[in-house]
Amino acid sequence: MKIPFLxxxxxxxxxxxxxxxxxxNVGEEDSVFRETIRSLxxxxxxxxxxxxxxxxxxxxxxxxxxxxLACVKIAVSMASTKRKRVxxxxxxxxxxxxxxxxxxxxxxxxxxxxxxxxxxxxxxRQTAVQDLSIISAGRSISAPADVLSGDRFRAFxxxxxxxxxxxxxxxxxxxxxxxxxxxxxxxxxxxxxYRAGFTPLNMFQQATEEIxxxxxxxxxxxxxxxxxxxxxxxxxxxxxTSPKSKDHQG
Ligand SMILES: Nc1ncnc2c1ncn2[C@@H]1O[C@H](COP(=O)(O)OP(=O)(O)O)[C@@H](O)[C@H]1O
Ligand SMILES: [Mg+2]
Numbered sequence: 001m002k003i004p005f006l007x008x009x010x011x012x013x014x015x016x017x018x019x020x021x022x023x024x025n026v027g028e029e030d031s032v033f034r035e036t037i038r039s040l041x042x043x044x045x046x047x048x049x050x051x052x053x054x055x056x057x058x059x060x061x062x063x064x065x066x067x068x069l070a071c072v073k074i075a076v077s078m079a080s081t082k083r084k085r086v087x088x089x090x091x092x093x094x095x096x097x098x099x100x101x102x103x104x105x106x107x108x109x110x111x112x113x114x115x116x117x118x119x120x121x122x123x124x125r126q127t128a129v130q131d132l133s134i135i136s137a138g139r140s141i142s143a144p145a146d147v148l149s150g151d152r153f154r155a156f157x158x159x160x161x162x163x164x165x166x167x168x169x170x171x172x173x174x175x176x177x178x179x180x181x182x183x184x185x186x187x188x189x190x191x192x193x194y195r196a197g198f199t200p201l202n203m204f205q206q207a208t209e210e211i212x213x214x215x216x217x218x219x220x221x222x223x224x225x226x227x228x229x230x231x232x233x234x235x236x237x238x239x240x241t242s243p244k245s246k247d248h249q250g
Contacts, residue, residue, distance in 0.1 A: 003192065003208060004047075006218035007040040009033070009066065040220065041077040044191065047217055048166075053188035055157055056217065057091065059171040059180050061207035065195035066222040068097045071170040074191070079132035084165040087124075088134040091169040091183060093144050096137035098170040102127065109136030111144075114152045120159045133164075144172075149182035157186045174207035181210065189215045195222045 048054065058071040071088065079086040089110060090098035096106045104125055112118040113135075124133045141147060160167045169187060172179040184190070190211055194204050208216060 001208060001213050003213055003216050004218040006043055007036060007220045009036060009220060009222045037073045037077050041074060044074065051217065053217065054165065055161055055167040055187045057169045057171040057183055057187045057190045058193065059190050060173050060193040061175050061199050061203045062173045063176065065193045065199060067193050068101060068170050070193055070220055071098065071168055075132055075168050076129055078166055079129050082131060084131065086132050087160055087164040087167045088132065089167060089169045090135065090137040092172045093137045093141065094172060099136035102134065104134065104136055106136050107139045109138030111138030111141050113156050114147045115141065116152065120156060145178035145182045148179055149185060154186055174210055175203060184211060184215055189217050192216050192219045193222055194219050
């Protein structure tokens with residue numbers, strides 16, 4: 001498999017912690033990290049344009065690799081150029097860390113659209129960043145993978161594609177649950193996050209093989225030290241009330 005390398009995040013990028021409600025307004029990144037994000041953004045814009053992709057998921061092999069962080073940073077950076085209207089979607093509906101981390105209510109959100117009858121427009125929230133809107137995760141539902149592979153999710157993406165220049169989805173990780181494989185059917189492709197020194201390489205290989213190289217725009221290597229992660233269940237984190245169904249793989 002050949003997956004393009006996109007960027008390397010340094011470990012001291014930010015001091016955000018899961019508990020803080022300041023994912024958006026972090027003023028604490030150092031200049032190296034800011035520059036990293038800027039160059040990642042222009043690389044992504046170029047590659048996405050070349051591929052004709054505008055609906056992008058952000059995923060990884062397991063929980064805690066930096067998906068939510070990367071997703072917000074990329075979205076803010078894209079919107080800040082004022083050339084693009086960006087929609088950020090919390091598609092990790094079991095966790096809703098994006099909504100939480102940005103201090104916005106978790107519902108109504110994506111699942112209200114998926115279960116109907118909410119309209120996309122009624123779910124949009126404007127953020128403090130001009131040209132950056134967000135849709136929360138929504139109420140928790142019992143079988144996200146099934147709902148995320150249904151027609152309503154397709155309809156959601158078709159509509160979002162019409163209204164926005166870029167749609168970025170904070171997705172669940174690939175290995176613990178089937179959700180990301182359901183999302184795979186509907187997005188143009190993924191940005192894959194790999195947290196070096198935290199995720200075993202064989203898990204990364206397995207996850208990228210499941211997604212397939214054709215659907216991966218590239219990999220962001222997150223080099224952050226895994227010190228502060230004692231709260232995370234290693235590997236499968238706290239997703240997994242139900243075993244991963246194999247039905248949605250392919
Ligand atoms: N490059 C980084 N610098 C500093 N902290 C990071 C970095 N990447 C991730 N983290 C921290 O690690 C934790 C997990 O990141 P998160 O984005 O929530 O992962 P995921 O969405 O993949 O589960 C968060 O507390 C986050 O702030
Ligand atoms: Mg997350």
